[in-house]
Amino acid sequence: MSVIKVGVMGIGNMGRSHVQLLGKGKINGAILTAVCDPFQDNLKELLKDTAGDVQIFKDEDAFLNESDIDAVLISTPHYDHPRLAVKAFAKGMHVLVEKPAGVYTKSVAEMNKAAKESGKVFGIMYNQRCNPIYQKLRELIQSGELGEIKRTNWIITDWYRSQSYYDSSEWRATWKGEGGGVLLNQAPHQLDLWQWTTGLMPKKVHAFCSYGKYHDIEVEDEITAYVEYENGATGIFITSTGEAPGTNRFEISGDRGKMVVENDKLIFHRLTQSEREFNATYKGGFGKPECWTIDIPIKGERTDHQGIMQNWIDSIAKGTPLLAPGEEGIKGLEISNAIYLSSWLKEPVELPIDAELFYKKLQEKINQSSFQKKNVEKVIFDVSETH
Template identity: 60%
Template sequence: MGIFRIGIAGIGIMGTFHADAITSGAIQGAKLAAICDSSAELLGKSRSRYGEQVAYYGSAEEMMTSGEIDGILVATPHYDHPQLAIQAFAHGLHVLIEKPAGVYTKNVREMNEAAKASGKVFAIMYNQRLNPMYQKLRELIESGELGEIRRTNWIVTNWYRTQSYYNMGSWRATWKGEGGGVLINQCPHQLDLWHWTTLLTPKRIRAHCQFGKHRSIEVENEVTAYVEYENGASGVFVTSTAESPGTNRFEVAGSRGKIVIENGKMSFSQLRQSESEFNAACTNPFGSPECWNIDIPVPPGDGPQHKGILQNWTNAVLNGEPLIAPGQEGIHGLMLSNAMLLSTWTDQWVDFPIDEERFYNELQQRIRMSESRQEAVR
């Protein structure tokens, strides 16, 4: 295959962003071959923007069976991601999905099984994995520079959103339309990075989600969660869309010191001797390990971001390049968000892996209650 022919499902804001990247020539080896959307208006705008060299379809099925594409980029609302991916695999297509992987892990697990059975290249748009800051953090942890991880703490409250933002669409911030709030809409990248950089496996979680706090919405917009890991470490995750000014501070503490990422900088308070070794040898009741404060050099900028993931997916299809963000890994961050909601709804600890059937049933209850509001705000 000399050229990778891509079809885009959903030509809203992100779909248009990706289409522009491909048609600009920024993605080597890729061609925008087709676009599908249920909106005739959006298809008309796309036709004016990209011309007749692109095929246009009113349904994903029509585009998938057209013979015009080799792979599909899914940029539709959250609930559709697994369904369209499974459909695409059945038609022998490669798949790249926008984040999040879906709304509930039960559906995403089915998508992952379909991907494995298909043998096709499956990726997810976790573009923050290309951010040099988080790549460096993962490198330091993976190499053992930080020692054994003992604590993580991420406060990410710089997602401020006004009521007018939520009023932009009747589907927004509803269980029926989005399936969640800050955890499913704003935080999928942080939830992925939390798992991807620390290499830790959660054991159980206890969360407190506030629904519609300071905003007239159905879903969670303020969350505080406490997680325990298999290795005995603990973690805290705090997020909000109603706090200003917000904070974005990620701390990872280990037996060899602590790394802090904040305000675009990374600092490493490195212990000359591991805490365990120091503690075993120290006879001073008030002694403390020698610590060196180091500013970690990180390349400027945020990396190639979305274009980098799109190029990587294309390269994986054309020449077997390893994926930066395999689609199957989308379930990890989603399970964290599902667990936080389930813990709140049941007012108890939630073990990993979560009870997927119970989460699904709890979500369906809220979707049914969501219907009257959906009609009222149209």
């Protein structure tokens, strides 16, 4: 098949990285054909080392109509992801969108609908799915090695950010500029992995968000969320940008033991028999099931953004299954929307959430936001961050 011609929209922090990968031939079967950013003036300098001629556009409609691309990678601000993806699908283009899928599920559901109707390949930049540790964790859980899940805990507090980080741009950490704080900017990868590895989506969320607790900002910089699952399991998700040193520990407890991801290792505390079986049959009082501690060997290398991009191109060219289908972006966003809504209402919320109610409450936050410029599109930097 001929080489896939790719365009990149949004040449900010992550957009520049994507341009470099494509422009230097790091993605097999793809060629960088065009870029678009209305407010960047030095794109020729960025493109000087890229292979071939790359068209530069400042107008998104001209880019979509005149660039002659097959596929588009969207790395614009969060709010624009669904809108631009819908326009690209209408032009018959394949789409890879940066995380998060959007800010609210209402618009992301519309994006998913457009993707399905277009029949084009739709991916999302969940690059942590390319981490062999999480792939192995998912494999072990999905194969039944852990048995039925009882509890999940993720403490991800090593996202520390100083006040100067937030002060670097007036749109940062504002409801109108970014649409949220640590939950939407730093932690979307963990929210995705939380449900992707376990195969569980919460049915109820009771969350507590602290807004500007450690920084002079209007959005949240610390959250604690309690969730309940359909099978009776429970979970806790804690994240913050105000703790140093921080922790990154993911723990999943099941009927056959416990798995822990921490310090780039996967440890399986494996019971030699089912806990439920032991509980029903043991007659010795204070005993407990025999447990083996196993350091699970991890094979393969992290391919991160390059891996997701290569997989997306391979799916377009060869029909390779997507590691991160774009439609799945709504799952982690649904969890984050539920956390916000629970915090705002000061009560537990059921999933799926009331998307209209969330949108209404978000608009109230936006209308009170300190970032009140009319042209929010002038926020040209992609605020996605990786972990």
